[in-house]
Amino acid sequence: MRKPVIAIDGYSSTGKSSISKIIAHKLGLVHLDTGALYRGITFFALKNCTSTDGNIDLKNLFQRFKEINLEFKQVGDELVVFLNGRDISHDIRSNEISQQVSLIARQKEVRDFLLEMQRSIADKGGVIMDGRDIGTIILPNADYKFFLTASIEERTNRRFLELQKLGMETESETVRKNLIERDRIDSEREVAPLKKAHDAIKIDNSNLTKKQTIELILSHIS
Numbered sequence: 001m002r003k004p005v006i007a008i009d010g011y012s013s014t015g016k017s018s019i020s021k022i023i024a025h026k027l028g029l030v031h032l033d034t035g036a037l038y039r040g041i042t043f044f045a046l047k048n049c050t051s052t053d054g055n056i057d058l059k060n061l062f063q064r065f066k067e068i069n070l071e072f073k074q075v076g077d078e079l080v081v082f083l084n085g086r087d088i089s090h091d092i093r094s095n096e097i098s099q100q101v102s103l104i105a106r107q108k109e110v111r112d113f114l115l116e117m118q119r120s121i122a123d124k125g126g127v128i129m130d131g132r133d134i135g136t137i138i139l140p141n142a143d144y145k146f147f148l149t150a151s152i153e154e155r156t157n158r159r160f161l162e163l164q165k166l167g168m169e170t171e172s173e174t175v176r177k178n179l180i181e182r183d184r185i186d187s188e189r190e191v192a193p194l195k196k197a198h199d200a201i202k203i204d205n206s207n208l209t210k211k212q213t214i215e216l217i218l219s220h221i222s
């Protein structure tokens, strides 16, 4: 039997990736955190494509796509993102990347560059992919689509704790501002904006634990 294709979209820090990872494990699916791809491009750009003022030079980045080899490799039971052979899964969680990634993700050139890679991973089925445009653009024919939201207070708390666990020093207010700004840029961009697919199931998990959110999603999957 063909395994399902599941799309999970939603706002930053609604738990999309960690929830998708657990569901993948339970259902025997591959989990792809597509945000890691945009973060990976941002990481490359900050290392290789900045102008003298320190800002990312987008034209330069677009000319250098052929130098970017982003791959997901199985490490233990996780798919870990590698850039040109180097595990960047930790580096891409930094505040610097979080502050720049929406600028990168709103570029049509970047989205086109990553489109086919994402679609080809889902070709064989058996995949749960989380992001912002999975149900609308990348996998419009997904078998199941979910759209996660939560209050900004709850999301700030979650992200703050996540960064603390990673040993990254930050202020709660910095995290809050970054989330609001990212949501704004992601929702207002012209290309593939963050929005609920018309046929996605919306879940507000402000008052749900991770376990309850997972159970709710699973209750919709037959």
Ligand code: DC
Residues within 6 Å of the ligand: 012, 013, 034, 035, 036, 038, 039, 101, 102, 105, 106, 130, 131, 132, 133, 134, 182, 186
């Ligand atoms: O899920 P995340 O916070 O790691 O995503 C990082 C950024 O990438 C976020 O600001 C939105 C963008 N993104 C996107 O535009 N489309 C996706 N499918 C996934 C992420």
